[in-house]
Amino acid sequence: MKTLVYAGSFDPITLGHLNIIERASHLCDELVVLLSSSKNKNYQFTIEQRQNFLKESTESIKNVRVDSFGGLLADYMQKNSYTCLLRGLRGPKDWYLEETMFITNKALSGNLETLCLLASPKYRHISSSLVKELTPHLVDWKKFVPPCVEKCLK
Numbered sequence: 295m296k297t298l299v300y301a302g303s304f305d306p307i308t309l310g311h312l313n314i315i316e317r318a319s320h321l322c323d324e325l326v327v328l329l330s331s332s333k334n335k336n337y338q339f340t341i342e343q344r345q346n347f348l349k350e351s352t353e354s355i356k357n358v359r360v361d362s363f364g365g366l367l368a369d370y371m372q373k374n375s376y377t378c379l380l381r382g383l384r385g386p387k388d389w390y391l392e393e394t395m396f397i398t399n400k401a402l403s404g405n406l407e408t409l410c411l412l413a414s415p416k417y418r419h420i421s422s423s424l425v426k427e428l429t430p431h432l433v434d435w436k437k438f439v440p441p442c443v444e445k446c447l448k
């Protein structure tokens with residue numbers, strides 16, 4: 295069984311993340327959407343909120359499972375015998391970051407591979423940070439986030 299692991303902060307999940315999840319779900323048997331939380335990062339939404347958003351917005355996709363992890367991603371992968379990470383690329387900035395992460399993960403665990411999907415042009419401008427910056431303003435949330443997040447932001 296081929297499993298892909300899509301890890302991120304998802305603070306909150308956006309339509310860009312969801313587009314990657316939907317497209318990747320056709321490329322594997324199981325897609326684990328992994329909520330990573332670090333003690334050194336400040337999040338706008340709690341881990342429970344972020345997890346509920348992920349579960350609610352992916353519940354219609356049968357082969358998606360939501361999980362969470364607080365440690366090193368390479369350890370999570372090894373513990374579960376997973377070998378393939380999924381990432382989304384919006385442009386050169388993401389590419390540089392992903393390349394560094396790829397090299398680091400390879401150094402930590404030699405059998406880890408990273409599969410990158412290019413962002414859809416419709417969503418490539420969207421990021422969780424953009425959503426947070428827009429939060430105090432009245433914007434058309436439907437263009438940025440799934441309905442469960444929209445409800446919370448409103």
Ligand code: ADP
Nearest residue numbers: 302303304310311381382383388413417418420
């Ligand atoms: P992280 O803290 O790991 O950067 P994010 O939740 O910001 O977590 O992003 C998780 C993954 O989703 C990353 O690979 C990121 O490049 C990708 N991603 C974020 N926004 C988009 C988007 N609009 N389109 C495609 N991929 C995206």
